[in-house]
Amino acid sequence: MTWSMFDDEPRAVARFRAALQGARLHHAWILAGLDLERAGALAQTFAAALLCALRSDEGCGTCGPCTRLVAGSHADFIKIAPEGDGPTRVIKVDAIREVVRAVALSPLEGDRKIVVVTDAGRMTRDAQNALLKTLEEPPPSTVLVLVAHQVEALLPTI
DSSP states (O other): OOGGGGGOOOHHHHHHHHHTSSSOOOSSSESSOHHHHHHHHHHHHHHHHHHOTTTOOOOOSSSSSHHHHHOOOTTTTEOOOSSSSSSGGGOOOOHHHHHHHHHHHHSSSSSOOOETTTGGGOOOHHHHHHHHHHHSOOOTHHHHHHESOOOGGSOTOO
C-alpha cells in the first residue's frame, strides 16, 4: 500500500508522514470519520512504514517485515476487530486484555509493536476501560491506532 492511495485524505497522510519524518511519533492515534475499510488500510500503510526494514517512507513492500505484514503474520503487528455477526459485533474486554499483555512484551522483529483496533467504537465499555491504562502509559515501543466510524462512540477518557 502506498500513501498515494489516500489522496482524498491529505491531512491524515500529512500527519502520518510528518511523524515518520521525525516531527514527533505519538504513541496513540485515532482515525475517525473515514470509511472503516479505508481507515484500516491507511492505518496498515502507517504500520508498514513503521515496521519496514528499509525504513521506507511508506513501507517498501518487499522486505521481510513488509511481506509478513501484508500476509498477516508479522509478530509485532496486532490487528483486532469486532467479533460476531451483524450489528451486535463487539470487541470484548478479554480481547483487549490480550492486546495489553502482548504490548507489555518486547518487540520480536523490530524496535516497536503496532496495534490497530478496527471499528474501535464497538469496544465494550469494559474493553475501553481495559485499554485506557495502556493509552495513558504505553510501553515505550508501542504505537496504537484506533479506527472508529465516529469518535463519539469512544469513551471521553479515550
